[in-house]
Structures are given as structure tokens and as C-alpha cells.
Amino acid sequence: MSAISTEEQQAMCDSFARLLAEKSGEAQVRAAMETSLGYDPALWAAMAEMGLLGIIIAPEYGGIGGGAVLLECLLEEAGKHLLCSPFISTAVIAAKLISSSNSDDIKQEVLSAICAGDQVIAVAATGDKGQWTRDDIDLQAEKKGDGWVLDGSASYVLHAEGAHQFLMLAQTADGVRVLAAESGSSGLAIDSMQANDPTLRLSQVRCSAVKARLLPGVDETAIDGALNLARIAQAAEHAGGVKRIFDITIEYLQTRHQFGRQIGSYQSLKHMAADMLVEVETATSAARHAARAWDAGADDAQTLISLAAFAGADAYRDVTAQAIQMHGGIAYTWEHPAHLFWRRARTGLWLFGSSDQHRETYLASLENA
Amino acid sequence: MEQQQIHPDEQLAADVNAWLDANWDDARRCERGMDKLDTRSWLTKLLESGYAVPTWSPEWFGLGLGSKQGRIIDKILKARHVIGRSQDRYNLGAVTVYRLGSPELKQELLREMLTGSFSCLLYSEPNAGSDLAGVRTKAEWQAGPDGGEYVITGQKVWTSNATEATYGMLLARTDWDVPKHSGISFFIFPMKQPGVEIRPINQITGESEFNEIFISEARVPARYIVGELNGGWKVLQTALAYERLIMGEGATERQGKEKGAEPPLIALARKHGKLQDPVLRQKIAQAVAYRQLNSLNMQRAKAEILANGSSSLMSLGKLAMSRIQHGEARVASEILGAASLLDGQEFPDSADMNFDSAKAYMNSIGGGSDQIQRNIISERVLGLPREFEVDRNMPFRDVKSG
Numbered sequence: 001m002s003a004i005s006t007e008e009q010q011a012m013c014d015s016f017a018r019l020l021a022e023k024s025g026e027a028q029v030r031a032a033m034e035t036s037l038g039y040d041p042a043l044w045a046a047m048a049e050m051g052l053l054g055i056i057i058a059p060e061y062g063g064i065g066g067g068a069v070l071l072e073c074l075l076e077e078a079g080k081h082l083l084c085s086p087f088i089s090t091a092v093i094a095a096k097l098i099s100s101s102n103s104d105d106i107k108q109e110v111l112s113a114i115c116a117g118d119q120v121i122a123v124a125a126t127g128d129k130g131q132w133t134r135d136d137i138d139l140q141a142e143k144k145g146d147g148w149v150l151d152g153s154a155s156y157v158l159h160a161e162g163a164h165q166f167l168m169l170a171q172t173a174d175g176v177r178v179l180a181a182e183s184g185s186s187g188l189a190i191d192s193m194q195a196n197d198p199t200l201r202l203s204q205v206r207c208s209a210v211k212a213r214l215l216p217g218v219d220e221t222a223i224d225g226a227l228n229l230a231r232i233a234q235a236a237e238h239a240g241g242v243k244r245i246f247d248i249t250i251e252y253l254q255t256r257h258q259f260g261r262q263i264g265s266y267q268s269l270k271h272m273a274a275d276m277l278v279e280v281e282t283a284t285s286a287a288r289h290a291a292r293a294w295d296a297g298a299d300d301a302q303t304l305i306s307l308a309a310f311a312g313a314d315a316y317r318d319v320t321a322q323a324i325q326m327h328g329g330i331a332y333t334w335e336h337p338a339h340l341f342w343r344r345a346r347t348g349l350w351l352f353g354s355s356d357q358h359r360e361t362y363l364a365s366l367e368n369a
Numbered sequence: 370m371e372q373q374q375i376h377p378d379e380q381l382a383a384d385v386n387a388w389l390d391a392n393w394d395d396a397r398r399c400e401r402g403m404d405k406l407d408t409r410s411w412l413t414k415l416l417e418s419g420y421a422v423p424t425w426s427p428e429w430f431g432l433g434l435g436s437k438q439g440r441i442i443d444k445i446l447k448a449r450h451v452i453g454r455s456q457d458r459y460n461l462g463a464v465t466v467y468r469l470g471s472p473e474l475k476q477e478l479l480r481e482m483l484t485g486s487f488s489c490l491l492y493s494e495p496n497a498g499s500d501l502a503g504v505r506t507k508a509e510w511q512a513g514p515d516g517g518e519y520v521i522t523g524q525k526v527w528t529s530n531a532t533e534a535t536y537g538m539l540l541a542r543t544d545w546d547v548p549k550h551s552g553i554s555f556f557i558f559p560m561k562q563p564g565v566e567i568r569p570i571n572q573i574t575g576e577s578e579f580n581e582i583f584i585s586e587a588r589v590p591a592r593y594i595v596g597e598l599n600g601g602w603k604v605l606q607t608a609l610a611y612e613r614l615i616m617g618e619g620a621t622e623r624q625g626k627e628k629g630a631e632p633p634l635i636a637l638a639r640k641h642g643k644l645q646d647p648v649l650r651q652k653i654a655q656a657v658a659y660r661q662l663n664s665l666n667m668q669r670a671k672a673e674i675l676a677n678g679s680s681s682l683m684s685l686g687k688l689a690m691s692r693i694q695h696g697e698a699r700v701a702s703e704i705l706g707a708a709s710l711l712d713g714q715e716f717p718d719s720a721d722m723n724f725d726s727a728k729a730y731m732n733s734i735g736g737g738s739d740q741i742q743r744n745i746i747s748e749r750v751l752g753l754p755r756e757f758e759v760d761r762n763m764p765f766r767d768v769k770s771g
Contacts, residue, residue: 250751250752250753253753254752254753254754261754262753262754264747264753264754265753265754265755265756265757267744267756270743270744270747270748270751270753271740271743271744271747273746273747273751273753274688274742274743274744274746274747274751275688275743277685277746277750277751278685278688278689281666281669281682281685282662282663282665282666282689284669285662285665285666285668285669286662286665288669289665289668307658307661307662310658311658311662356651359650359651359654359655359658360647360650360651360654362654362657362658363635363650363653363654363657366631366632366635366657367631367635367644368631368635
């Protein structure tokens with residue numbers, strides 16, 4: 001599946017890790033999350049330069065033709081550093097949706113712009129219920145003459161402000177389809193929704209007779225595929241993030257002293273740590289196996305992707321929650337990073353479907369019909 | 370002209386198969402030319418071929434092969450249902466004597482241990498469970514020929530295969546005036562003698578897999594000490610490492626068999642008309658997921674072991690298994706509802722669930738409780754400080770017990 005060797009993939013992950021260590025440290029994350037854009041455009045440009053925005057894009061459109069395994073490896077690094085960026089919406093969902101199209105013109109135009117870092121693309125993929133299912137899409141698209149017209153609204157749109165283009169999932173006479181609209185189009189309104197996670201940017205997008213063009217050849221199966229790839233990407237971020245906050249916590253247990261001894265010598269905390277390690281390793285195993293199954297086109301790919309989605313999200317939630325508890329008062333301050341991981345984890349519980357939804361999909365995939 | 374070279378591993382497999390063709394009756398599952406299996410005769414033959422303990426040195430019944438070649442032989446013997454395979458891994462008593470015993474001890478015991486003599490474990494005591502170094506079984510030296518002998522008195526517990534065993538691997542205290550880890554010796558203890566009484570333990574599952582052993586002035590030759598006198602704790606660590614290795618391998622092998630099959634909880638829910646209950650579906654999914662996630666961890670562990678020789682993930686499997694087993698039994702009970710009150714042959718699903726609910730403690734207590742396992746993980750994997758032990762440097766005579 002992947003056009004590049006294992007060694008090259010590892011080298012890419014290593015250089016990405018170095019870039020993030022330099023440009024996405026805690027202070028830089030805090031600076032980026034205070035801006036209205038929500039990310040650092042210079043870092044985004046550096047990622048484009050390294051070829052990271054075209055990981056899953058085919059070489060003929062300027063990408064490197066990598067698979068989910070490479071994506072997973074890179075996003076573990078992103079998760080460790082709480083990277084703020086429109087990566088998943090632009091370089092994963094949008095890149096995958098457009099790659100699924102059978103229009104070479106659109107692919108030439110948009111995919112190469114994504115690779116170059118010239119296009120940030122917001123994807124409107126769910127309605128007000130925030131379920132990321134086919135039913136929960138409130139946008140309607142209708143063919144008018146040569147083009148299409150969009151009406152209705154979408155919620156929880158990632159990085160809509162600052163996006164150059166929108167991909168909208170909309171109900172059509174043929175089922176759910178994807179339509180592209182330029183930002184600034186007449187009738188397109190963006191209302192920012194304040195997010196609990198300060199590293200996140202969410203908006204509601206309202207359309208009133210917005211002119212759009214259809215992504216030809218992208219059907220519901222392709223849409224499900226793009227959202228599944230986003231779930232793998234997010235599971236990888238969770239795996240990286242949960243490992244990092246765990247390491248921070250273990251280090252604290254070894255350096256903080258109370259009653260004349262390291263707090264990590266108390267069994268109550270040691271036992272919590274042992275249980276958390278099971279969660280940390282499990283999140284990693286699940287994300288990596290899901291990525292491998294995707295690349296192999298395995299029969300149980302949906303099973304493993306849904307499993308990684310809820311196991312990773314739940315592990316991240318539980319471990320970050322315990323991390324704050326184990327740190328005590330210091331982690332109750334805004335200045336301590338634990339709450340940033342905790343907020344990111346709480347975000348992951350809902351983006352692209354809830355853990356309960358993933359559990360249901362997982363179980364259904366295991367039932368002998 | 371280039372000669373077609375046969376790979377050494379293929380040659381080995383061909384040799385093993387040829388030897389088996391000549392000596393093993395696959396259909397009757399006994400020695401070729403015999404009507405039925407004579408265990409000792411067959412195991413002697415297998416021992417002399419070198420295939421019983423292929424990774425051991427030729428001096429001690431082996432072929433000096435690597436572990437990869439050992440596995441090739443194991444696979445063939447397993448496929449042909451041959452008795453006595455891979456004793457260099459599975460025969461715990463023999464492995465302990467081979468690794469840590471003196472040449473004289475090996476000379477005296479190995480052949481017998483490898484040709485059908487079982488060994489059992491005499492480690493735990495009623496007052497030395499999690500704190501195994503607190504053993505109080507007494508070993509007192511008495512002068513005599515060949516270095517004399519030790520007189521053993523005490524009680525051991527949680528011993529399986531005690532009735533069948535010829536030898537017990539015995540942990541006993543030989544010095545009471547030094548700290549607890551420093552006064553223990555490791556004996557190969559003959560089980561068939563006066564003064565050894567075996568009583569089965571009735572378990573909460575209704576089974577009796579384990580026994581209590583009451584030892585009253587039984588004897589063991591001084592030359593049957595493995596390792597140094599008072600050096601038993603070190604020997605035990607090696608023996609336990611082998612035991613865990615085998616348990617770990619067993620766990621990953623069992624995982625492999627489940628692939629592709631529908632998880633039993635789904636079938637149980639369907640059978641009892643509960644598969645569409647959305648609350649139960651969530652619980653079933655979570656229970657099934659924990660098992661699959663552990664299997665994914667173990668697959669990663671295996672890959673890491675192949676690449677680096679070890680994996681810290683292995684130590685997590687046992688702890689994870691407790692949550693899996695207790696959790697599955699709980700969900701099964703929720704599927705059965707009030708039928709969980711029932712038991713016996715007339716209500717097999719209830720009986721199975723109630724059995725599993727009790728059996729889950731075997732994993733969460735046996736072989737080191739979950740709480741001990743959490744100490745081990747936090748100390749050895751995460752590097753957190755060791756648990757404080759009041760009695761660590763105290764003469765054992767003064768240590769409180771009870």
C-alpha cells in the first residue's frame with residue numbers, strides 16, 4: 001500500500017518529533033491556543049515543507065503516498081506535543097475525500113494545494129446532534145443548472161475560521177454526497193462555537209443558497225472511509241497524548257516528596273500507575289493494529305478501527321483524569337499542562353462519534369449474521 | 370554448477386521426522402512395534418535421541434541447538450502427538466536442576482526426571498503467600514554419609530499434581546538468625562516417603578486442583594540442595610522466571626485460537642433474547658473489547674520479544690486478564706438475569722457463569738495477586754520506589770508472623 005520504505009517512514013516520524021520538540025513545546029501550544037486562528041501558520045508551513053501534509057496523497061498530486069501506518073506514527077508524535085493544527089480536517093479527511101473523487105481536475109487543483117500548505121480545508125461532517133452519522137446531516141444540496149446549491153447548517157466544524165475552502169457533507173437525492181464551497185461564498189455564514197478545549201476551534205456553518213460544486217465519484221462508502229481514517233488518526237493522537245501525560249505523571253511521582261518520601265513510594269499511587277500503564281499500552285496497541293488493518297484492507301478493519309476509537313478515547317479520558325488527581329493541587333492550576341491533555345482527551349470522546357457509538361459498531365461487526 | 374543446498378532447519382525437520390517414522394507409531398500414539406504406550410520406555414528412547422531437551426548441551430541429553438531449532442522440533446512433535454516434547458521448557462523440575470544444580474546432582478537426578486518423574490512446587494505456605502520469603506518450613510541438618518541429610522517439618526499449600534509427583538521443589542528455612550531472604554535453601558525433595566501427607570483443597574469452584582502438604586520429619590539428602598546452602602531465594606527467582614515464561618507463552622497461544630470465532634457473550638445474549646438490549650450491548654462490547662485489546666498487547670509483546678529479546682508488555686497480561694475474566698462473568702450474569710440464581714446440570718448456562726465467576730479469582734489471586742502484580746509493574750517497569758519492608762534486614766527469628 002505504502003510507496004515508501006519502513007526506514008523512510010521512521011525517519012519521517014523522527015524528524016517530525018524533532019520539529020514538534022522545537023516548535024510545539026508547551027509555551028508555543030499556549031501561544032497558539034490564544035490566537036483566533038488556533039494554530040501557528042509558520043509551523044503549518046514547516047510541516048508542508050517536510051511533506052507531512054501529503055502523507056496520504058498520491059505522488060502524482062504532490063504527496064508521498066503513505067498509508068495509515070505512517071499517519072498513525074506521525075500522529076502519535078502530534079498527540080504527545082498537543083499539536084494545534086487543522087491537520088486532521090485538511091490532510092486526512094479532506095485529502096481522503098478528494099482522493100476518492102474520479103475528477104482528475106479537482107485532484108490536480110486541490111490535492112497539490114494541500115501538499116504545498118496553501119489550502120486549509122474545513123469539513124462540515126455532522127449536524128447539530130454531533131453524531132457524525134449519515135442521518136445526522138442537516139445540509140441539503142440540490143442541483144441547479146450546471147452547479148449545486150447548499151442550504152441548511154452543520155455544527156462542530158473544525159478550523160472553519162481561516163479555512164480557504166469547505167467540504168460539506170450534504171443530503172442529496174442520491175444519498176449523502178460531498179460538495180465543495182469557497183470560503184467567502186455568498187450565503188455562507190460561520191459562527192464560532194466556543195470550545196472547552198482551548199486548542200480546538202469549532203464553528204457552526206450556515207448555508208443559504210450557497211453555490212457549490214459536487215465532488216464526483218465520492219459516495220457514502222468513500223465518506224465512511226474518510227471518517228474512519230480520521231478515527232485512526234485521532235486514536236493515534238490519543239495514544240501519543242496518553243503516553244506523554246503518563247510519563248509526566250510518573251516523573252512527578254518520583255520527584256515530589258511528602259512525609260519525607262517520594263509520593264511514588266505510596267502503594268495507593270503505585271497501583272493507580274500500574275493500572276494506567278495497562279491503559280496507555282492498550283491505546284497504543286489498538287491504534288497501531290487499526291492502522292495496519294486499514295493498510296492491509298483486512299476483513300476485520302472496521303472492528304479494529306471502532307475498537308481503537310473507543311479504547312483510545314476512554315483510555316485518554318481515564319488516564320488524564322487520574323493524572324490530575326495524582327498530581328494534586330499543582331494540576332488544578334491553569335499553568336500546569338495536565339488540564340490541556342485532559343481537555344484534549346474530553347474532546348476526543350465526542351469528535352467523529354462517541355465511545356458508545358463506536359462500541360455499538362464494534363459489537364455489530366462481531367456478530368455472526 | 371551450483372549445488373542445491375538444503376537449509377539446515379529443513380534438514381533438522383527432515384531428520385526429526387525420519388527418526389519419528391522409525392520410532393513412533395502416530396496412529397497408536399506409542400512407540401513403534403508396541404501395542405500401547407509404555408511411558409518410561411518411550412521417554413527413555415526420546416531422551417537418547419536428544420529431541421526431549423534439544424537446546425541442552427550434548428553432555429546432558431541435549432543437542433546444543435538454539436531456541437529457534439528447539440521450536441522447530443517442538444512443532445513437529447506436537448503435530449505428531451508425541452509424548453515428552455520440549456522438556457527443556459516445560460519440565461520445571463528438570464530445568465531447575467539443569468540450570469542451577471551441581472554436576473553430581475544432574476548426574477543423579479536428570480535422567481529420572483526426564484523419563485516420567487513429575488515434580489511439584491512446594492513454595493507457598495499458609496503464612497507465606499504474597500510474602501513468599503517468609504517461609505517457616507524448617508530444614509535441620511543431621512550428620513551422616515554423603516554430607517548428611519536435612520530433616521524437614523512444616524506445611525506447604527497450593528501444590529498441584531502432588532499425588533503424582535516423585536519430587537517436590539521445596540523452599541525451606543535453613544538459617545533463622547539472618548534476614549528472611551538470606552536463610553532459605555532450595556531442595557529437590559523426595560515426595561514418596563513417610564512424613565509426607567497430601568490433602569486435597571476443596572476450592573470455591575467445586576474443583577480440587579490443589580493440595581495442602583503436611584511434612585513431618587521427612588528427609589532429603591544434603592546433596593539435593595540446588596545452588597548454595599542459604600542461597601535458595603536466588604534459585605527461586607530463576608525457577609519463577611521460567612514458570613512465568615511458560616505461563617506467558619500459554620496465555621498468548623490460547624489467545625490465538627479465538628480469532629475469527631464469535632465471542633461467547635454474543636451467542637449467550639442471542640440465546641437468551643438479550644442481544645438487542647442497548648444497555649447490555651454496551652457492556653458486552655466492552656467485555657469483548659478488553660479481551661481483544663489484551664490479545665493486541667500480547668501480539669505487540671511477541672513482536673518486541675522477537676526484535677529486542679524482551680518486552681515489558683508481558684507483565685501487563687496477567688493483570689489485564691483479571692479484569693477480563695471477572696468482567697466477562699459479570700456481564701454473563703447480567704445477560705442471564707434472575708437465572709443467575711440457579712445452578713447445576715439442569716441450568717448449564719447459569720452453572721457455567723457461576724463457575725466462571727468463582728474461577729476468575731484463580732487469575733487475580735494465584736501466581737501473585739493483582740495487588741502484588743501492581744507492585745511489580747510499578748517497581749520493575751515504571752521504576753517507582755520499592756515497597757518498604759519492616760522485616761527486610763531483621764533476623765528472621767524476630768519477624769512477626771500470623
